[in-house]
Amino acid sequence: METLRADVVVVGLGAFGSAALWRLAARGVNVIGIERQGIGHPFGSSHGTTRLFRVACMEHPGLTPIARKSVELWTSLSERTGEVYVRQTGSLNVGAPDSHPVSGARRAAAAAGASTTDLSHDELASRFPQYDLAAEDVAVWDPGAGICYAEPTVRAHVAEAQKLGATVYPHTMVTGIDVESGHVTVQTPTIAVQAEQVVVCGGAWLGKLVPGLPLSPRRTPLFWFQPKDAGSEAFRLANFPAFIWEFPDGRGLWGHGSDEDFLVKVGLDGAQRDRGVDPDELDRYIHPRKDIAELSAAVAGHFPELDPEPVKVIPCMVTDSPDGQFLVGRRDERLVIAGGDSGHGFKHCAGVGELLAQITTKETPYTDVSFVDPLRY
Ligand SMILES: Cc1cc2nc3c(=O)[nH]c(=O)nc-3n(C[C@H](O)[C@H](O)[C@H](O)COP(=O)(O)OP(=O)(O)OC[C@H]3O[C@@H](n4cnc5c(N)ncnc54)[C@H](O)[C@@H]3O)c2cc1C
Structure with a gap:
């Protein structure tokens, strides 16, 4: 078997790994990327047309600089490729004033100096009549938010990395990562790569590739809908921008409107099933009762003009x-x-790729990364 040499090997070229490959190649690092599937494939976590993009990130205020870095990098990539990777059409965080989407977006905006606008219940109801709101629902409008494109972005990261000198092995499964004192060896059935460092971005397989991490893959299908009135413009992206909506029972819906190249996307937050799955044994069948019934009921109850099927x-x-x-x-x-x-x-992947390149090359990261440090566990 041939043994190749590189400065860095990136294992897994989905959202995070493709971005790391690109940002390492942009620094002139001799980098090899290895992916068990094709580039932009539908078997991991980075397929299905679009993802929500937000700047005022309710999950942690420290994420805002990473989202901004993604926009900066994707904008520069767009200038070279002519493709669009993020569309900042704005988004709504909806719920009671103390709900996670509303309070979290306000907290992130305040911490990072992001401009957002509060919408009262009446303003929300009159501007967005598609929502069947609860009496306490208000919203935070995040004008820098919107949608980003999944598979084209992964493909563009990898293509740009290759232009910058990266070598890519698709359809090549990593079977072992041996960290030794002077180097690391990445094993596959056809090649071995000896490198100074390895960056492992295995998505749902990360816990298998790097044992001991507290990770739990969850089966989470993606769903698309249409309005009951096929001619209605109410659920077009321009009128029905990206949203995340928390209900009083802690569950919620998220999604965005349709456009020329995609349908209305809606997903359910807070469902408790299908946690702790083995990604190699993922049930890829869609079960009408188990997978669809709860989401359909939530869509019917909250967006009455959408067809709930x-x-x-x-x-x-x-x-x-x-x-x-x-x-x-x-x-x-x-x-x-x-x-x-x-x-x-996904919205953070280009910014995370830049961080991975900085960490690997021992530059100072462009933002605080202590809240995502793997050593916190
Ligand atoms: C239903 C759903 C909705 C989502 N909505 C949003 C959203 O609105 N906004 C948002 O920002 N994010 C969203 N996300 C999350 C986002 O999609 C993920 O954060 C992102 O795609 C994860 O990227 P990753 O690189 O970790 O994983 P992946 O993209 O899956 O990449 C991991 C890669 O590693 C490869 N690999 C694994 N094992 C090996 C091996 N042994 N050898 C070689 N290669 C290997 C895999 O084939 C895969 O390509 C959503 C996710 C889901 C499922």
């Missing part, structure tokens, strides 16, 4: 960490990791 459903996975934050950083001298996306990682 989804018109498209595909399987996907989220990988939860115990505190809902990512694990991004150094595990030891030769091993850097990124994962534990907890369902909100």
